[in-house]
Amino acid sequence: MLKANKSMIRQFILFNTFVTLIFVSGCSVQPENIINSLEQNKTLEPIAIEITPLEPLKPMPPAQVHAILLPQEDGKVGKLLVADDGQETMLDQAWQGVETKNLDDKQIFSEDIIRAKYRELLDNMPKKPNSYTLYYQYDSIDITKDSNDTLAEILNDIKSHPTFRINIIGHTDRGGKNIYNDTLSMKRANQVAQFLTDNEIDEQLIVLDYYGEEQPIIPTEDGVKNEFNRRVEITVK
């Protein structure tokens, strides 16, 4: 941890003055300063600071954009391509960040510091919606026995949490004709929607889609029956 000394305190005070300026003028802030101040904040006693407005900065520095890559919920890390003014850079490590004024200078930030700085933003993120899949008999709108339990689970989920949207998407396998399968997938989706409304779920919450045989889970040749592709996907939001 950083040990506070006079110059750091001065830097901290300067930084706070600077932040106020930003507040007013809407110009840029450097993330390392925020990071430093956050780190120092942990070790310093609270300081009373008098803010003296400074002369506006002339000319205004260009707008700054900071981008930070976070790990996904499954722990994997995606990639974020940041492009600015003809230049670009790829973020591909957890907690890696960059600002647009210097795309060559990628940094790894501490998770704690990013979580502290963006706590409100992170807390506000909606939770991942629950997704379910119902499976069907061949050429039928009857679900399999196992899927009966899933259907009960879906109903329970919707009723036990405030729900604002239910997406229902019907699919078929590639057995049978394309056009026929479009209709079959629509009937499957509709039957699930009907089941929900019969169980007192508000129909206004429901959005239906159907893709026929276009979106198989397991790719097959045309004409091939597949139990995993005959399905309806339900997402509760």
Next chain:
Amino acid sequence: MKFFTLLIFVSISSFIFADEAAIVKTYKGQAHLLREGKEIPIEIGTQIFEKDTIRTEAHSLVGLIFKDNTRMSIGQKSEFTIEEYEFNLGEKKERFTTNLSKGSLECVTGLISKVNPETFKLKTKTATMGIRGTHFIVESE
């Protein structure tokens, strides 16, 4: 059989086959939705469409879930526009262009980033973000 088909169509018509891009799932403080020049109040459950702009005041945040399950948390003092959004796997047409003209945003990408990541674009005042299956924060000052 004809009667049966008719019945299906009649009963299906009451459900939405929507172009809705997202819904508001979390909401705090004072935020506005700008649609075709009009200000519309935001509440949890509000539908968000292509071309809508969300503007948050101080201490106000809005959380969205898109149709493709992309999730976004929009921070305070932000302005965020959905320029293009289309998610229809059947037609294989995906478009996802958004613009954060100020403020901050956290994004957990959804199905679009898996089926067609090239279509995802988040513009800011200066930079543009593209993705490959991602969770990130962008802040524009």
